[in-house]
Amino acid sequence: MxxxxxxxxxxxxxxFYLAMEEYVAKIMGEEDCFFMWQVNPTVIFGRNQLIExxxxxxxxxxxxxxxxxxxxxxxxxxxxMSNIMFSYVTRDENVNFTFNRYINLVVNVLxxxxxxxxxxxxNDIMIDGRKxxxxxxxxxxxxxxxHGTMLYDTNMENMVGAITPSDAKLVSKGVKxxxxxxxxxxxxxxxxxDEFKTYVRTNLCDxxxxxxxxxxxxxxxxxAEYLTDEFIYGKNPSYSLVGRNRIEGVGxxxxxxxxxxxxxxxxxxMGDYFLVGDIDNRVLRPLRxxxxxxxSIESVLPEKMDxxxxxxxxxxxVSLLLTLKEQRSH
Numbered sequence: 001m002x003x004x005x006x007x008x009x010x011x012x013x014x015x016f017y018l019a020m021e022e023y024v025a026k027i028m029g030e031e032d033c034f035f036m037w038q039v040n041p042t043v044i045f046g047r048n049q050l051i052e053x054x055x056x057x058x059x060x061x062x063x064x065x066x067x068x069x070x071x072x073x074x075x076x077x078x079x080x081m082s083n084i085m086f087s088y089v090t091r092d093e094n095v096n097f098t099f100n101r102y103i104n105l106v107v108n109v110l111x112x113x114x115x116x117x118x119x120x121x122x123n124d125i126m127i128d129g130r131k132x133x134x135x136x137x138x139x140x141x142x143x144x145x146x147h148g149t150m151l152y153d154t155n156m157e158n159m160v161g162a163i164t165p166s167d168a169k170l171v172s173k174g175v176k177x178x179x180x181x182x183x184x185x186x187x188x189x190x191x192x193x194d195e196f197k198t199y200v201r202t203n204l205c206d207x208x209x210x211x212x213x214x215x216x217x218x219x220x221x222x223x224a225e226y227l228t229d230e231f232i233y234g235k236n237p238s239y240s241l242v243g244r245n246r247i248e249g250v251g252x253x254x255x256x257x258x259x260x261x262x263x264x265x266x267x268x269x270m271g272d273y274f275l276v277g278d279i280d281n282r283v284l285r286p287l288r289x290x291x292x293x294x295x296s297i298e299s300v301l302p303e304k305m306d307x308x309x310x311x312x313x314x315x316x317x318v319s320l321l322l323t324l325k326e327q328r329s330h
Contacts, residue, residue, distance in 0.1 A: 003205035015226030072136035277308035
């Protein structure tokens with residue numbers, strides 16, 4: 001695997017590294033690529049999440065915590081200079097294979113260090129039953145990208161306060177609760193953070209590609225999209241019907257819909273699920289103009305909804321849509 005290095009050690013905004021993933025995916029050939037990065041305090045939320053549902057924006061603004069959206073699915077996370085972000089770019093497009101291969105690579109490195117790490121659930125790495133790394137996935141044409149956290153250490157108060165009410169008592173209670181469910185790598189190794197980064201790089205990668213300042217300019221061009229208010233905050237018109245459900249193995253799904261004479265005029269699907277296919281062209285657009293009836297809905301939805309949203313069954317999605325019809329009738 002090739003390590004992708006930058007020509008300087010400057011700390012950049014988080015969207016730069018997301019744009020770097022896209023750039024590396026486009027310019028590299030067959031080889032798998034990996035790089036690590038750190039950012040000043042930042043909240044990053046998933047492609048399909050509403051910022052107002054996930055982020056305590058006042059808390060973040062008052063403490064100079066940046067807020068950005070990514071193109072992968074999954075939930076909201078906090079990052080700072082005490083933890084490390086990993087990026088993995090590969091040609092393989094099978095989501096389960098890609099996830100498993102990457103997570104097992106990282107687990108093996110941790111185990112080699114003497115840390116008893118294990119893969120867990122759809123995207124996590126655990127130590128002593130507590131989460132030390134969460135990861136997310138997305139496609140670009142011909143390539144797949146997995147990126148995630150590695151909690152060497154972190155500011156726990158910011159982690160909790162940025163995504164929960166900023167009341168001091170609630171934050172204090174939240175820190176104690178969250179601390180019981182996450183592992184900090186510093187508690188399991190004598191390596192400092194820089195030694196750990198060197199160890200990971202040495203054990204995962206066997207060569208290096210140094211990007212040029214011309215490459216950096218190209219990355220900054222891609223980054224511009226991530227910095228727009230439209231991308232960060234999204235277009236979120238009000239919807240008359242909202243249905244939510246948590247589906248095991250899928251995540252939280254929130255459907256927002258506008259109906260007229262029982263015909264779907266507009267629809268959006270939010271949540272922390274993992275998007276692995278084209279939801280706009282294969283799900284949302286086909287549903288518009290269809291009546292909110294089981295037969296009509298099923299006629300336009302893919303048989304294998306798990307090719308769009310990881311692990312989602314069509315029946316579960318149809319049932320969620322039909323709850324909105326029942327909501328409207330009450």
